[in-house]
Amino acid sequence: MRVLLIKPETVGIFAYTYLVDHEPLEMEYLYTVLKNRGHEAYIYDRRHELTPLKSKLKHFAPDVVCITGYITQEKLMIKLARLIKRFNKSITVIIGGSHAEINYENFFNSSADYIYHLSGLNSFVKLIDYISNTGTTPLDEIPGICYREKGEWRANKKVVESPEDLPPIDRTYFNKNKNRYRYLTFHPLALVKNSYSCNNSCTFCYCTNRNSGKYACRKVEDLVNEIMETDAPNIHITDDNFLIDREYLKEFIELIREKKINKKYLIYGRADFIAENKDIMRELKDIGLSLVMVGLEARSDDELDSYNKKATLKHNEECVKILEELGIICAGLFIVHQDMTVKDFRELYTWIAQRAIIPTISIFTPMQGAADYSRFKDNLLTDDPKKQDLFHCILKPKHMSVRRFYFEYYKLSVKLAWLRRKTPLYSCINISSFLFIINVFLIKFRRIFIL
Numbered sequence: 001m002r003v004l005l006i007k008p009e010t011v012g013i014f015a016y017t018y019l020v021d022h023e024p025l026e027m028e029y030l031y032t033v034l035k036n037r038g039h040e041a042y043i044y045d046r047r048h049e050l051t052p053l054k055s056k057l058k059h060f061a062p063d064v065v066c067i068t069g070y071i072t073q074e075k076l077m078i079k080l081a082r083l084i085k086r087f088n089k090s091i092t093v094i095i096g097g098s099h100a101e102i103n104y105e106n107f108f109n110s111s112a113d114y115i116y117h118l119s120g121l122n123s124f125v126k127l128i129d130y131i132s133n134t135g136t137t138p139l140d141e142i143p144g145i146c147y148r149e150k151g152e153w154r155a156n157k158k159v160v161e162s163p164e165d166l167p168p169i170d171r172t173y174f175n176k177n178k179n180r181y182r183y184l185t186f187h188p189l190a191l192v193k194n195s196y197s198c199n200n201s202c203t204f205c206y207c208t209n210r211n212s213g214k215y216a217c218r219k220v221e222d223l224v225n226e227i228m229e230t231d232a233p234n235i236h237i238t239d240d241n242f243l244i245d246r247e248y249l250k251e252f253i254e255l256i257r258e259k260k261i262n263k264k265y266l267i268y269g270r271a272d273f274i275a276e277n278k279d280i281m282r283e284l285k286d287i288g289l290s291l292v293m294v295g296l297e298a299r300s301d302d303e304l305d306s307y308n309k310k311a312t313l314k315h316n317e318e319c320v321k322i323l324e325e326l327g328i329i330c331a332g333l334f335i336v337h338q339d340m341t342v343k344d345f346r347e348l349y350t351w352i353a354q355r356a357i358i359p360t361i362s363i364f365t366p367m368q369g370a371a372d373y374s375r376f377k378d379n380l381l382t383d384d385p386k387k388q389d390l391f392h393c394i395l396k397p398k399h400m401s402v403r404r405f406y407f408e409y410y411k412l413s414v415k416l417a418w419l420r421r422k423t424p425l426y427s428c429i430n431i432s433s434f435l436f437i438i439n440v441f442l443i444k445f446r447r448i449f450i451l
């Protein structure tokens with residue numbers, strides 16, 4: 001079969017920069033699985049490829065189209081599915097990805113034939129075999145898929161999976177396009193997926209509920225082998241929390257040394273682990289750990305407790321100190337919430353400004369699929385999924401108007417960005433970074449007329 005793999009265009013602020021741009025790893029996995037089953041697959045990354053959808057469908061003539069996407073892309077994914085069916089209703093359309101995994105019902109009003117709601121790909125293999133008439137598993141026995149039966153959607157049960165089942169990835173697409181991919185000065189940059197879910201349960205977090213809430217990771221040797229075989233000097237391990245197990249990390253460090261791998265690593269990690277495991281952090285720095293995205297979230301224990309963070313302000317303080325001492329970039333992630341006063345915004349600025357942190361500030365968002373969602377869902381100012389990008393105020397602020405809240409939020413973000421403007425991490429930002437915005441506007445304008 002011929003299978004078209006669509007990575008839709010970015011929605012929101014990330015569309016306006018090429019300074020944070022990642023390979024379409026999920027599509028490279030689907031490509032690998034399909035190639036291994038003898039199918040012809042093509043990655044159509046609409047963030048970069050300007051060919052209109054219709055021409056792509058005409059020239060590639062797919063039997064099946066797979067569409068991925070995040071929450072902000074929900075409407076776009078539905079629209080793409082509709083246009084594909086309008087072009088040729090015999091094309092089978094499968095929707096999947098992080099958003100569909102938990103919120104698959106949101107796609108019941110789409111023209112898709114199947115909705116895929118798992119993290120792993122074992123069921124995808126079964127589904128593809130079913131569609132190509134080479135399989136033995138009937139539809140109702142394929143876990144993690146939704147399909148229509150007599151006009152009604154039917155959702156098969158989920159299963160808990162492990163990333164150990166993912167196939168060794170085929171990086172042909174990455175190798176062809178690697179110069180695109182970067183995280184600011186870390187360029188070229190490859191993504192490596194090593195785990196599903198997280199074993200903590202912060203109430204705002206969507207990721208922890210994936211894979212039915214069960215954390216699972218790959219064997220260290222598999223991770224290290226993939227890193228070794230990936231032709232990129234910078235590796236972003238996408239695990240929601242890579243700093244979980246001391247013994248696992250010791251083995252990781254040992255293997256990286258043994259195989260003499262010389263790369264830089266970007267990871268996500270928790271403040272409490274960093275605060276309590278300085279020795280491991282020192283070793284990780286020694287083998288190339290360069291940046292940790294760490295959810296510091298707030299500057300008081302009460303706020304941290306309200307998120308069920310299970311880490312304290314003391315951990316945060318210690319974590320920032322350790323990362324500074326070791327020369328690892330602390331990319332601190334913070335949340336501003338709707339109970340904050342103007343004074344709270346000011347104090348948060350001061351707290352961050354006084355410490356060695358390169359911050360990203362998000363607005364508290366009860367994301368559909370996160371624990372907090374049911375608590376707040378009746379009070380949301382909008383149910384537009386595009387606004388669930390962590391940069392929109394979708395709850396009514398307690399002490400100010402929504403407009404004032406945005407003003408305080410942008411003031412805080414811009415002041416902090418200005419304060420950190422000389423950090424080496426931002427040294428790649430120059431005038432051409434801004435010219436790129438014009439380019440994006442032109443592309444967006446063109447897509448109004450030809451999608």
Ligand code: B12
Pocket residue numbers: 009010011012014020021022023024025026027029030066067068069070071072073094095096097098099100101116118119120121124166191193205206207238239240369388389390391
């Ligand atoms: C790197 C990253 C980014 C990169 C972009 C990466 C990229 N290549 O596009 C950047 C920094 C730009 C980014 C931006 C955003 N991101 Co982001 N990002 C991630 C991160 C860390 C890794 C994603 C990744 O590449 N994973 C690797 C791939 C292989 O795994 P996967 O996507 O889970 O796919 C697996 C399965 O889902 C399946 N699959 C995927 N698609 C399909 C399709 C079909 C048909 C099938 C059958 C299967 C299938 O195959 C894979 C096999 O394991 C995740 C968190 C995480 N740890 O996963 C958040 C995450 C995906 N991001 C998220 C969000 C919210 C955003 C933003 C909206 C907002 C923000 N402030 O970050 C923007 C939106 C940008 C956009 N696309 O419009 C959420 C998505 C939640 C949701 N409900 O969709 C996540 C889960 C984090 C979170 N905060 O909860 N992100």
Ligand code: SF4
Pocket residue numbers: 198199200201202205206207208240241270295
């Ligand atoms: S915020 Fe981080 S530590 Fe908390 S549940 Fe999510 S991934 Fe885990």
